[in-house]
Amino acid sequence: MADFGDMLRAAGDFGLFQKILLIAIWIPFLLLSFIFASVIFVESDPERHCNTDWILGAGPNLTEEEQLNLTVPREPDGSLSRCLMYAPVNWTLDSIRQYGLNHTTACRDGWVYDQTLYQATIVTDFDLVCDKANVVEVAQTVLGAGILIGSLLFGPLGESFGRRRTIQIPVLFLFIFTLTGGLSPNYYLYLASQFGAGVGYGGSRMNAIVLMTEWIGITKRSMGACGSQWSGAAGLACMAGIIYLIRDWRLAQLVMAAPMGLVAVYIWFIPESARWLLDRGRTEEAKELILKAAAINRRTVPESLFEKIAVNKTVEKGGIRVLITSPVLRKSFLILTLSWFAVNLTFNCLSFNVGKFGLDIFLTQMLFGLTELPAHLLCFWLLELAGRKLSLMFTLLVGGLVCLSILAVPAGNAIAVTVLAILARILMILGSSICSVYIQELFPTSSRHTAAGLGGLATRVAGLLAPSLNLLAVYHYSIPISVFSSITLVGGALIFLLPETRGRELADSTAQAEVQSDGPKMEKGRRSITDEHTAVITSSKL
Known part of the structure; x- marks a missing residue:
């Protein structure tokens, strides 16, 4: 066969x-x-800060550093907050500088992300932060x-x-x-x-x-x-x-x-x-x-x-x-x-x-x-x-x-x-x-x-x-x-x-696969049975 x-x-x-x-x-x-x-x-936590461009309506000539100092609170370590901003107010720039802003809120207009590592990620495109x-x-x-x-x-x-x-x-x-x-x-x-x-x-x-x-x-x-x-x-x-x-x-x-x-x-x-x-x-x-x-x-x-x-x-x-x-x-x-x-x-x-x-x-x-x-x-x-x-x-x-x-x-x-x-x-x-x-x-x-x-x-x-x-x-x-x-x-x-399978032909039937997994002794015995079965089929055909 x-x-x-x-x-x-x-x-x-x-x-x-x-x-x-x-x-x-x-x-x-x-x-x-x-x-x-x-x-x-x-x-998981890219460098960023809240978008606070609202203040540019009061002071269009502000530098980025001045804008952030006025609109973004600081963390205890001195860094800018990544998830909070000062709530927008309808004040003049002089009033904001004189009295300062104290009421914080979550970022309302999105974030500004650092692009040193990536120009855009799924985090920055979908704002998956905070x-x-x-x-x-x-x-x-x-x-x-x-x-x-x-x-x-x-x-x-x-x-x-x-x-x-x-x-x-x-x-x-x-x-x-x-x-x-x-x-x-x-x-x-x-x-x-x-x-x-x-x-x-x-x-x-x-x-x-x-x-x-x-x-x-x-x-x-x-x-x-x-x-x-x-x-x-x-x-x-x-x-x-x-x-x-x-x-x-x-x-x-x-x-x-x-x-x-x-x-x-x-x-x-x-x-x-x-x-x-x-x-x-x-x-x-x-x-x-x-x-x-x-x-x-x-x-x-x-x-x-x-x-x-x-x-x-x-x-x-x-x-x-x-x-x-x-x-x-x-x-x-x-x-x-x-x-x-x-x-x-x-x-x-x-x-x-x-x-x-x-x-x-x-x-x-x-x-x-x-x-x-x-x-x-x-x-x-x-x-x-x-x-x-x-x-x-x-x-x-x-x-x-x-x-x-x-x-x-x-x-x-x-x-x-x-x-x-x-x-x-x-x-x-x-x-x-x-x-x-x-x-x-x-x-x-x-x-x-x-x-x-x-x-x-x-x-x-x-x-x-x-x-x-x-x-x-x-x-x-x-x-x-x-x-x-x-x-x-x-x-x-x-x-x-588990058994070793190196050098063995792929099994085409469940019986062959079980023989390979059971070990060489059973494989030898079952192979003899298979040979006898094949001989019977061949003789019947003749």
């Missing part, structure tokens, strides 16, 4: 066809980081909620409608809502756009990795996930450079939407997963795609392979039911999901604090991106050398300890904190890449997309919780770090219970 792995090897498991597919999908990953652009344009300062975190939370819903919605749909469709529709979401986000006239439409872009992000990311993985052979399988992460890191570095040059969040948003529009056009021409088509019993469509891949790779697939698939292949129901009813797969799913959750909780907590490490925000953001590029190349090498299990344990356990070590750094040592944060973030992004490879190798084709989607859902929950966890720093700065570091260490320890 032939399986998809046999046909893929015959058609070429990493030829020109796979390389074109990788490039076509890596480009969107390069752009996915850009949806975080406007969120980075956030300062009594509205807390809603700044809402933008991050809404984006995280959109990513969560996208993972929940498009993940399981991939089992029913295919990998291809659940990539194309989310990409359209990304383009439309990145564009509308930059054109938003108010904060509420901006939030809606962030949610829509988040849905596109959550829906497209993991589905694209699944599609790539199912088209690549054993030796290069991790290239899909690791290469995608590398592309995302490159996008992060590019985003920092674009923001540095533009300094206006609306213009940056529109500039970043332009290449996404190009992706939204060509993404409709990517191929479906032939492995999924075979799993659905759509043999003729799968055969056509495999032959097309073989032609591009300049290979030939024997017709006998298709005949064996047509005779022996049956459609297996999968989805979330398999993950719940199979004790072996349920254990693997829960452990890996917890680990993936921990990785992304730590990653997002560190990312959302990019402006609080003490160094220049542009420099820190670019370092975050640039240091990831060699790390993802290392990830591919590490997965093939040490395997999935040992690599994931190492990244989580060491990463958790590095995060805890931040608490030992003396306050004010911005360089040391930034170095540790970057190191921890590199380890977490490696862990995320390994999880995305691991989860696809542990589960069968009938539930692979569901497992990856629900696992991705856990990571989105982590992204949703990260801003709220960071807010606990108001009680003590060590609380967020202690929480996400501890969860990461627990997740790393539990990985010991």
Whole structure:
């Protein structure tokens, strides 16, 4: 009995066809980081003062310093108040100077913001300061909620409608809502756009990795996930450079939407997963795609392979039911999901604090991106050398300890904190890449997309919780770090219970996936049963 792995090897498991597919999908990953652009344009408390131009009616020749001295009260430390002004009066300038103003009020005519760092941010455009300062975190939370819903919605749909469709529709979401986000006239439409872009992000990311993985052979399988992460890191570095040059969040948003529009056009021409088509019993469509891949790779697939698939292949129901009813797969799913959750909780907590490490925000953001590029190349090498299990344990356990070590750094040592944060973030992004490879190798084709989607859902929950966890720093700065570091260490320890999947063909049935998870002895026994069953079928045909 032939399986998809046999046909893929015959058609070429990493030829020109796979390389074109990788490039076509890596480009969107390069752009996915850009949806975080406007969120980075956030300062929790930018330099500002109330707009007090009302006094210019009484004294049009006042200098800016004189105007502020007369109309804005001082804080106890001598600085100008950021949220209060003296109430306007219908007096002459001489009377104001003689008697002074004493009655304070909240800013009535908006604020004047310092533009040294940014020309415009979502904070300055929507006046998210003073009594509205807390809603700044809402933008991050809404984006995280959109990513969560996208993972929940498009993940399981991939089992029913295919990998291809659940990539194309989310990409359209990304383009439309990145564009509308930059054109938003108010904060509420901006939030809606962030949610829509988040849905596109959550829906497209993991589905694209699944599609790539199912088209690549054993030796290069991790290239899909690791290469995608590398592309995302490159996008992060590019985003920092674009923001540095533009300094206006609306213009940056529109500039970043332009290449996404190009992706939204060509993404409709990517191929479906032939492995999924075979799993659905759509043999003729799968055969056509495999032959097309073989032609591009300049290979030939024997017709006998298709005949064996047509005779022996049956459609297996999968989805979330398999993950719940199979004790072996349920254990693997829960452990890996917890680990993936921990990785992304730590990653997002560190990312959302990019402006609080003490160094220049542009420099820190670019370092975050640039240091990831060699790390993802290392990830591919590490997965093939040490395997999935040992690599994931190492990244989580060491990463958790590095995060805890931040608490030992003396306050004010911005360089040391930034170095540790970057190191921890590199380890977490490696862990995320390994999880995305691991989860696809542990589960069968009938539930692979569901497992990856629900696992991705856990990571989105982590992204949703990260801003709220960071807010606990108001009680003590060590609380967020202690929480996400501890969860990461627990997740790393539990990985010991998972099987190694390096060098194994992707499972096409639940039985095969359970064999791989149960261990080599059961695999040997069940393989003998399968061989006997195949021999019986063959003899009956004869």
